[in-house]
Amino acid sequence: MTRLFxxxxxxxxxxxxxxxxxxxxxxxxxFSGKAKIELICEADEVDEFxxxxxxxxxxxxRGDGVIAVTNLDRIWTA
Numbered sequence: 001m002t003r004l005f006x007x008x009x010x011x012x013x014x015x016x017x018x019x020x021x022x023x024x025x026x027x028x029x030x031f032s033g034k035a036k037i038e039l040i041c042e043a044d045e046v047d048e049f050x051x052x053x054x055x056x057x058x059x060x061x062r063g064d065g066v067i068a069v070t071n072l073d074r075i076w077t078a
Contacts, residue, residue, distance in 0.1 A: 002045070005038040017062040034064065040075065 010024065010031040011017075017032040024031050037057065039049055046069060058065060 003040040
């Protein structure tokens with residue numbers, strides 16, 4: 001079951017790109033706008049998807065390029 005989610009997020013703290021920061025009254029501090037990619041895939045597909053993200057989604061901007069891989073014990077849909 002492969003699923004892809006893309007969310008627009010505000011990065012705070014050390015991940016803020018000083019060249020592209022904005023100030024937010026809601027967060028009360030500077031932030032950088034980023035896109036967060038979440039992918040659910042089979043274990044044998046992980047390396048292939050990691051390569052695609054590393055090669056195609058890199059921007060060289062501060063705070064970009066963080067990739068985390070976790071195991072999911074169960075997935076269910078409503």
